[in-house]
Amino acid sequence: EMLWEEPDDLYWVGITKTLDEKFLIVEASSKETSECWFLDLTEPNSKLQCVATRRLKVEYDVEHRLGQWFIRTNLGGTPNMRLMVSPAKANSQDEWTDVVVAGGEKCFSGDKDRALSSVAAFQSHLVAQGREGGIPRVWFLLPSESSPEEMKDMTMLEFDEATHDVGVSSNYEFKTDSILVAYDSLITPLSHYEISLADPSQRTTIKVKNVPGYEKELYDCERITVTARDGETQIPVSLVYRKDVMKTYAESGKTLPTHLYGYGSYGSCIEDDFRSTRLALLNRGMVYVIAHIRGGGENGRHWYEEPSGAKYMCKKNTFNDFCDVASWLCHDKKLATPEQLSCEGRSAGGLLIGASINQRPELFKVAVLGVPFVDVVATMTDATIPLTATEWEEWGNPNEEKFHQYMVEYCPMLNIRDGAVYPSCLITGGLHDPRVQFWEPAKYAAKLRHHMGAESGKVCLKMDMAAGHFSASDRYKYLRELAFDYAFLLDQMGIADS
Structure with a gap:
């Protein structure tokens, strides 16, 4: 029945x-x-x-x-x-x-x-x-x-x-x-x-939880706010680092390699939780930064919804906030230089990274785009693709002119800047991904290589022929995949041996 x-x-x-x-x-x-x-x-x-x-x-x-x-x-x-x-x-x-x-x-x-x-x-x-x-x-x-x-x-x-x-x-x-x-x-x-x-x-x-070899007293974290370009919105930002690294910065002013992570969609929150895998970066002297940008839900639903959040016709707030935090780290806080700043996002966070490096390619040395949703207009126009129709209440329906035009203005695939110097990019995908079809990262990598300037960094496309949207379910394979991401990041940042 x-x-x-x-x-x-x-x-x-x-x-x-x-x-x-x-x-x-x-x-x-x-x-x-x-x-x-x-x-x-x-x-x-x-x-x-x-x-x-x-x-x-x-x-x-x-x-x-x-x-x-x-x-x-x-x-x-x-x-x-x-x-x-x-x-x-x-x-x-x-x-x-x-x-x-x-x-x-x-x-x-x-x-x-x-x-x-x-x-x-x-x-x-x-x-x-x-x-x-x-x-x-x-x-x-x-x-x-x-x-x-x-x-x-x-x-x-x-x-x-x-x-x-x-x-x-x-x-x-x-x-x-x-x-x-x-x-x-x-x-x-x-x-x-x-x-x-x-x-x-x-x-x-x-x-x-037991974390072998971890000594908590060696690390510290803080939560601050960064003023967005509108002069009013305060963007929460979390930092975690080794105490000795930050002490050296405070005493000498010497800038530090910094990794900036963001997501900013669906009202999802990127929490200040513990990840032992971050230690591979922290112990090499990096500062790990989380930008709690609009489009997420960290400050409540208004941080996500129209008119002041980052949904529908105000989605660009997500990308603007991320670039504002990156600019603050380099030019106001002077924690890093653009040559020392990397960024990362997955899925809709990959859209964030694609749009951000189009907007401010000079701000970043390395970008990691995991299963990135970068062909927004084409995907959202095709209702035969799984999940597309349900996504219209997130991004808007591009079959309506106002939404189509707005998406065209920020879609990473359609806004690659011809001749611009782009950061080194690691772009990953999964052959069996039902959310971000494998051709999106493949098409994006090809187009980025074709249009970027000669002085740009490397573009590496890594397609997992056995994975879906969430990468490997086997924890050891997941760690190998993450090790690859970090190896690329550290190599392109020039600190692989530190």
Whole structure:
């Protein structure tokens, strides 16, 4: 028996079960609109019913607790998601009410200051994940027994490091007094803590990832902001480095080789998490920099959505922000020179790198473009390619003139500068990639070689004949692939022997 079908190609469909195991939730969602249906698992003859019928550009998802839907939604066009509550019944949209903490203040109002990314409902508490101040956060909410929309208390988990990554780990018990939380930072390996819901100060370390040979005290990190070219927007930037390397820079002013990473699409966040593989660069005296540019979600949904984010007709903000950070590193901070600055991005991050080296080729010595989405106009025009139709709510539909013209203005394939001096480029692809078809990086490499100036760096195209979009699934092959990328980077930067 088929319970339900979604005929619209713009929508994805997913199935989950509420933590209390009372309801099956079917969610149909595009990038801008969603709709949830529920099946009562306690009633053998129950039928799928709709929580709230879809409304254009209204997103929502639901959790269940003690007869109430707890709803995460942008209803009303709020910049970020609100937390609302209603009775757990069909067609409940007219009864949605904001969840408030004692005193009447909304827990998550949807404003720009606090972003809500998920809610988990336990028997005694709600646990919310989101962002505040550009940093991932976790909150414990204690519901009132008398009023479902009121919380007695709302507590944010605190950690010693100013910049970090934290999130709720796998928790499968509805009736529990504690939950598992994962934490790491740019210099702290992944740790898991069991934290009491009633008293968040009570924490038990369950596991700390062992990184052989790693000495944390040798490294440091920081989070700063860089002013964008509009003179107002503050771009968060994270740096990680060896302390002795940065001390030498501070004392002598001698510039350092620097690697700049970015993504900036789909509202995805590049977190300040720990990667032992970065040590291969840090221990050679490099500074690793992450630019949390618009198009991502680091500062909430408004960092991604129109009119001030980097979606649709403001996508160029992504590339402008990245170039502004690169320029700041070289010309304001004077941490590096263009001869010492490399950059990297994958997939939509490859689009970022392609557009950035078209805009400011003189800023970079080396560029790494992993499975890069560089033929934007051609791909988005062809709806027979898998996933194209769903992407129209990210980039726009180029079959409409205004979107077509805007894409033409930033598409890396169409804006290679004839005779310009480009950095050395490593361009990778996978033969079985369903997201960025293999011909995109191949076509881009050929066109770049044809048009770039004679003084440009090398262009290396590496096509994996057995891989898809996410490279090798085997961890040892993944490390070999990453070693190749780093070998190219270090060689072209002239520090392979350092």
